[in-house]
Amino acid sequence: ILNVEQSPQSLHVQEGDSTNFTCSFPSSNFYALHWYRWETAKSPKALFVMTLNGDEKKKGRISATLNTKEGYSYLYIKGSQPEDSATYLCAFYTSGTYKYIFGTGTRLKVLA
């Protein structure tokens, strides 16, 4: 059974703090890792699609790294803002299947 784990489950930070969270996934048969942001009452929206070991992606204050050999990805938020409050999901896509296995998410609350 493929398992994707995210930590921490939830996180409260002050506005301006930088933070990071982890997604752990099986290191074999890796094909892609996705990060999504899911704001309350909205649909999940893709942040990054990562496919290569050592990938680093950046979008504004948010960045992500990928280590496929050891099976983890980090998501970093620099200078957190209240609008960053959301659940951050990672999804692992393994070669040979057509499905994404989602982690349970990290729920981030940024306090003004």
Next chain:
Amino acid sequence: GAGVSQSPSNKVTEKGKDVELRCDPISGHTALYWYRQRLGQGLEFLIYFQGNSAPDKSGLPSDRFSAERTGESVSTLTIQRTQQEDSAVYLCASSPQPGLAYEQYFGPGTRLTVT
């Protein structure tokens, strides 16, 4: 352009009744996925469509669940004889093609409550 839409947005039904949930994917997207999220849990894969066929139904929790897709467009997820444990948010997502690392575009979800 138009995103993925789902209807209804909310559905309250009595235990034992059948329900149909609808998903309209982004036009031209050949891959379509159904997920559900029960309270306190992560997103759970239910079924995947490539065009109108479903190569992977492994996530459907029981034979009370079925799904179809027509015209490489609209999909319906049907739950027969609903049970309280079926209460969840049901999300649909589409992507341009399957089997590649395309991002998924999610709909707003249908919140199903079985009383």
